[in-house]
Amino acid sequence: MTAALEISGLSVLYGQAIEALDGVSITVPEGGFVALLGANGAGKSTTLKAISGLLRFENGRVARGTITYRGDDVAAMPSYQLARRGILHVREGRFVFPTMTVEENLEAALFARGSRGPALRRRDYDEVFHYFPALKARAKSQAGYLSGGEQQMLAIGRALFAQPELLMVDEASLGLAPKIAADIFSILHAINRDRRLSILVVEQNVTLALRHASHGYVLENGRVAADGPSQKLLDRDTLSRRYLGGGADVH
Amino acid sequence: MNLFLEFSLIGLASGGIYVLAALSFVIVYKATNIFNFATGEMMMFGTYFFYLFDTQLGFGWVAGLGMGLVSAALLALAIERTMLRPLLGRPHIVLVMVTFGVGSILRGFAGLFWGPNVRQLPEILPRKPIFLGDILVPGKLAWGFVTVGVIAGLFMLYYRYSRAGTAIRATSIDQVTAESLGINIRAVFLLAWALAGLLTAASGIITASVNGVTPQLGLVALNVLAVVMLAGMTSVGGVVIAGLFVGWMETIVGAYLGAAWQSFIPYLVVLVVMFVKPSGLFGEQRVERI
Numbered sequence: 117m118t119a120a121l122e123i124s125g126l127s128v129l130y131g132q133a134i135e136a137l138d139g140v141s142i143t144v145p146e147g148g149f150v151a152l153l154g155a156n157g158a159g160k161s162t163t164l165k166a167i168s169g170l171l172r173f174e175n176g177r178v179a180r181g182t183i184t185y186r187g188d189d190v191a192a193m194p195s196y197q198l199a200r201r202g203i204l205h206v207r208e209g210r211f212v213f214p215t216m217t218v219e220e221n222l223e224a225a226l227f228a229r230g231s232r233g234p235a236l237r238r239r240d241y242d243e244v245f246h247y248f249p250a251l252k253a254r255a256k257s258q259a260g261y262l263s264g265g266e267q268q269m270l271a272i273g274r275a276l277f278a279q280p281e282l283l284m285v286d287e288a289s290l291g292l293a294p295k296i297a298a299d300i301f302s303i304l305h306a307i308n309r310d311r312r313l314s315i316l317v318v319e320q321n322v323t324l325a326l327r328h329a330s331h332g333y334v335l336e337n338g339r340v341a342a343d344g345p346s347q348k349l350l351d352r353d354t355l356s357r358r359y360l361g362g363g364a365d366v367h
Numbered sequence: 368m369n370l371f372l373e374f375s376l377i378g379l380a381s382g383g384i385y386v387l388a389a390l391s392f393v394i395v396y397k398a399t400n401i402f403n404f405a406t407g408e409m410m411m412f413g414t415y416f417f418y419l420f421d422t423q424l425g426f427g428w429v430a431g432l433g434m435g436l437v438s439a440a441l442l443a444l445a446i447e448r449t450m451l452r453p454l455l456g457r458p459h460i461v462l463v464m465v466t467f468g469v470g471s472i473l474r475g476f477a478g479l480f481w482g483p484n485v486r487q488l489p490e491i492l493p494r495k496p497i498f499l500g501d502i503l504v505p506g507k508l509a510w511g512f513v514t515v516g517v518i519a520g521l522f523m524l525y526y527r528y529s530r531a532g533t534a535i536r537a538t539s540i541d542q543v544t545a546e547s548l549g550i551n552i553r554a555v556f557l558l559a560w561a562l563a564g565l566l567t568a569a570s571g572i573i574t575a576s577v578n579g580v581t582p583q584l585g586l587v588a589l590n591v592l593a594v595v596m597l598a599g600m601t602s603v604g605g606v607v608i609a610g611l612f613v614g615w616m617e618t619i620v621g622a623y624l625g626a627a628w629q630s631f632i633p634y635l636v637v638l639v640v641m642f643v644k645p646s647g648l649f650g651e652q653r654v655e656r657i
Binding site: 168170173194195196199204205206211213214215216220223224225226227228229230274277278305 | 530533536537539541542543544545546547548549550551552595
C-alpha cells in the first residue's frame with residue numbers, strides 16, 4: 117500500500133522552548149484507518165495540528181522533520197490550502213458554528229473542496245445525511261441547539277462535505293455517551309470502507325479506536341512508544357497499564 | 368399628528384445615513400474583531416475621492432462615482448495591508464489605537480489636499496420634494512434614503528447568501544475552524560475592509576449630497592458608534608433598525624425639544640439600553656451546549 121501521509125522525525129515546539137513532539141514518525145496508508153493513542157499531553161493533538169497547519173494559531177511550529185502528503189512536503193503550507201488539498205481536521209471540542217444552521221455549517225466547508233469535488237452544488241447534502249441521518253432532521257436548526265453527539269456528527273459531516281482525502285478526527289468520543297461514541301466510530305469505519313478515505317483518529321478510548329482502526333501508534337511524552345496492527349496492540353496487556361491509565365478500558 | 372409623521376419620515380431618512388456607515392463598522396468588527404475608529408474618516412475620504420474624480424478631474428458623476436468607490440475600497444485595503452496586518456496578534460488596544468491614528472492621518476491629508484472649506488458635490492439626487500399625501504419630504508433626503516435602502520438590501524443579501532458572505536460569517540464566529548475548512552481568513556479580512564470602504568464611501572457621498580463635504584464630515588461617525596453599540600456590535604440586521612431609530616429620535620427630539628436636547632437625548636437612551644442590556648438590543652446571544 118502506498119502512503120497517503122508520511123511523517124518522519126517530527127519535532128514540534130510551542131513558543132521558543134516547549135517541546136511537544138520529539139522525533140515522531142507515523143504513516144497513514146492510502147485508504148487506511150490509523151489511531152493515535154496515548155495519555156493526556158502525550159502529543160496526539162499536536163501531531164494532528166502539525167499536519168493540518170493549525171499549530172500556527174497556537175504559536176507552535178515544526179522544528180524538525182518532514183510531513184509528506186502524497187509525495188509533497190506540506191509542512192509549511194497554510195491550513196486553508198491543506199484543507200483545499202483534501203486534508204480535513206475535525207478539532208477536539210467539535211467547534212460547530214453555533215449561530216449558523218446545520219446546512220450553513222456544511223456549506224462553510226465548500227471552500228475546502230477546491231477543484232476536487234463538485235464545486236458549487238451547495239444543496240448536495242445527501243452523502244452527509246446518508247451517514248448521519250440524525251442531521252437531516254435538524255438541517256434547518258441552529259447548530260448550537262444540537263446535542264453533543266449531533267454536534268460531533270455535524271463536525272465530521274462538515275469535513276465529509278468538503279470531499280476529504282485524509283480525514284483527521286480529534287477525540288471524537290469525548291464527552292459522549294458510550295453508545296453514541298460507538299456509533300460515530302462505526303460510521304467512520306463505514307466511510308473509510310465505502311470511500312477508501314484515509315482516516316487518522318486521536319482517541320482516549322483505546323478499545324473503541326482499535327476495534328475500528330487497522331493500525332495504532334501509542335505516543336508517550338512526545339515520542340512514539342509503540343506501534344503495530346490493532347490486534348497486536350490490543351493483545352499486549354502492558355499497553356493499558358503503561359500508557360493508558362490502568363486496565364479499566366480494556367475488555 | 369401630520370407634523371409628527373413628517374418629522375418621523377425625515378428622521379428615518381436621516382437615520383439611513385447612519386445605517387451604511389454602521390454596516391461598515393460591523394462588517395470589519397465581525398470579520399477581524401477590530402473596532403474601526405477610522406470609519407468616519409473613511410466616509411469623508413471616500414466622499415473626497417468622488418469629488419476628485421467627478422468635479423476636479425471632470426470625469427462626470429457616473430465614472431466619478433465608480434472611480435471614487437473603487438478608490439475608497441483600495442484605500443481600505445491599503446489600511447488593512449500596511450497598518451493592521453503587520454500588527455496582527457498584538458494586543459487589541461494597539462490595533463484600535465492604530466485605527467484612531469489612521470483616522471487622524473486621513474483627516475490631515477484631506478485638510479492638506481482639499482482645504483477646510485465646504486466643497487459641494489454635483490447634484491445627483493433630485494431636489495424635488497416628495498409628497499406622501501400632504502406630508503412633504505425633502506427630495507434629496509428621500510432619494511438618499513431609497514439609495515441607502517437599496518445598498519443595505521444588496522449588502523444583506525450578499526452577506527446572507529453568497530459564498531463570500533458564508534466565509535465572513537464563519538470567520539467571525541471562529542477563525543481557526545474557518546481556516547481549517549479551507550477558508551482563507553486573511554482574504555476574508557481584506558474582503559471585509561474592501562466592503563467597509565465601499566459602504567463608508569457610499570454613506571459619505573449620500574451624507575454630503577445635502578450639505579457638501581469638509582474634512583470634518585467623519586465626525587458624524589460618533590453617532591454611528593452609538594448606533595452600533597445600541598444594535599449590539601455584531602448584528603447586521605440590528606444595525607439597520609438601530610440606525611433608523613437613532614436618526615428618528617434625533618429628529619423628533621430636535622423638533623419638539625430643540626437642538627440642545629437633540630445633541631444628547633438619543634445617546635442618553637443608548638446609554639440606558641447599555642445599562643439594561645450590555646450586549647445591545649440585537650447582540651448575538653451565543654447558544655452553546657455545555
